[in-house]
Amino acid sequence: MTAQGVPLRHRVLVVILSVTALAVALFLVPLAVAVKLLYHDQTVAALQRDAAWVAAAVPDEPRVPLKLPTGLSGELAIGGYSVQGTRVFGNGPTHSSLAASSKDGRVHDTVEGGFLAVSAPVPSDEGPALVIRVATPNSEVEERIHDAWLLMGGLALTVIALAAAAAVRQSARLATPLERLTVAAQALGGGDFSVRTSPSGLREADQAGQALESTARRLGDVLARERAFSADVSHQLRTGLTGLLLGLDSALSRPGADLAPAVRAALTRGERLQEVIDDLVRLSRDARVPSERLDVDALLEEVRQEWHGPLAEQGRRLTITVEPGLPPVTAQPAAVRQILRVLLDNALRHGQGEVMVTVADVGPGLAVEVSDHGPGLAEGADPFVRASGRSHGIGLALARSLAEAEGGRLVLSRISPPLFSLLLPGHDS
Numbered sequence: 001m002t003a004q005g006v007p008l009r010h011r012v013l014v015v016i017l018s019v020t021a022l023a024v025a026l027f028l029v030p031l032a033v034a035v036k037l038l039y040h041d042q043t044v045a046a047l048q049r050d051a052a053w054v055a056a057a058v059p060d061e062p063r064v065p066l067k068l069p070t071g072l073s074g075e076l077a078i079g080g081y082s083v084q085g086t087r088v089f090g091n092g093p094t095h096s097s098l099a100a101s102s103k104d105g106r107v108h109d110t111v112e113g114g115f116l117a118v119s120a121p122v123p124s125d126e127g128p129a130l131v132i133r134v135a136t137p138n139s140e141v142e143e144r145i146h147d148a149w150l151l152m153g154g155l156a157l158t159v160i161a162l163a164a165a166a167a168v169r170q171s172a173r174l175a176t177p178l179e180r181l182t183v184a185a186q187a188l189g190g191g192d193f194s195v196r197t198s199p200s201g202l203r204e205a206d207q208a209g210q211a212l213e214s215t216a217r218r219l220g221d222v223l224a225r226e227r228a229f230s231a232d233v234s235h236q237l238r239t240g241l242t243g244l245l246l247g248l249d250s251a252l253s254r255p256g257a258d259l260a261p262a263v264r265a266a267l268t269r270g271e272r273l274q275e276v277i278d279d280l281v282r283l284s285r286d287a288r289v290p291s292e293r294l295d296v297d298a299l300l301e302e303v304r305q306e307w308h309g310p311l312a313e314q315g316r317r318l319t320i321t322v323e324p325g326l327p328p329v330t331a332q333p334a335a336v337r338q339i340l341r342v343l344l345d346n347a348l349r350h351g352q353g354e355v356m357v358t359v360a361d362v363g364p365g366l367a368v369e370v371s372d373h374g375p376g377l378a379e380g381a382d383p384f385v386r387a388s389g390r391s392h393g394i395g396l397a398l399a400r401s402l403a404e405a406e407g408g409r410l411v412l413s414r415i416s417p418p419l420f421s422l423l424l425p426g427h428d429s
Helices: 008-057 097-104 138-189 203-252 259-284 296-313 333-350 391-405
Strands: 077-082 087-090 108-112 115-121 130-137 318-322 355-361 365-371 409-414 419-425
Touching: 008 108, 008 115, 008 130, 008 138, 077 097, 077 115, 097 108, 097 115, 097 130, 115 138, 130 138, 138 203, 203 259, 296 318, 296 333, 296 355, 333 355, 333 365, 333 391, 333 419, 391 409, 391 419
Parallel strands: 318 355
Antiparallel strands: 077 087, 077 130, 108 115, 115 130, 355 365, 365 419, 409 419
């Protein structure tokens, strides 16, 4: 299913251009009207000045041809009219209603016969008897107005073009980080946990990228831990199941043997195997239950009951020593139980002599130490590395991962005879 909707680049581009065009229009239309009125008023004012100038120069008894004042534009049409609007001399229409309107003794203007004209009465003691009409082609005024409008339109287009360029840049700046995040999220969904996002300069996008990177790293770590955990758990389960099957097979191979002890032993091993499965399934969950205060005495009693018999069958002793006044520690009992099972199983299978479990105070926490009198490992060997031909390395790797998940550490404190130390942090009270 593909995502529907307008791309962000297009949306930002349209919004910026729409706002810019609207702003330009709201500014340009009133300005265009104002420019038209300004040019019209300027021309009318100039014509009124020329008409008043000519009217002041007309004698009481005008003669034809009339001598006009110097300095007037040659494009002006100047004529004298009676108060009835009839042309007496000069240029202009034969009859002018504009000139007739000036019989009231006032100056008037209008567009008449394709000319922008102004009429001004000639001053007289007995009232106006003659009206001067001065006109200029209206097309010239319109041409000036159109030129101004073209200039304003060019400036408006320039502004819109600059806004478009800024919109393209801004839309790319906003959309590119999100497009990269989409690609990274798709890669993460495809199983690539190494996704990285480059800084974009946008705080929100960078925060989302950092959150995505953190999620990718966390998922990668969880998946790697789950894969390693699954391999280690399968080893632990196979080991317990192999012991159970060997016990039953040994009892069945003896003719006439009493099967009741073998069945009871198999049931006991099955219960322990079930407990191991329950513990490991619970510990494998990412949403783990909160750790609790560890009951050391109860846990060591479980260890005594579980491992005293198997060690006694080999003629070996199990010694458990607990120092008094231990500090409280926080951990999941299931995790500590599985760690001790790995260490004691390792001592049972690969060690010799007495097995000693010691719990001691180490300042802010405690140390649970498991040792025996076996030869230990070769110099330079790492017991926590999974290597072919060494099954105990798999169990110890699982034990170390469980210890680290509890905020503790599992270390080999002594190579020969071997001494493993489980360090657990103290309880924050």
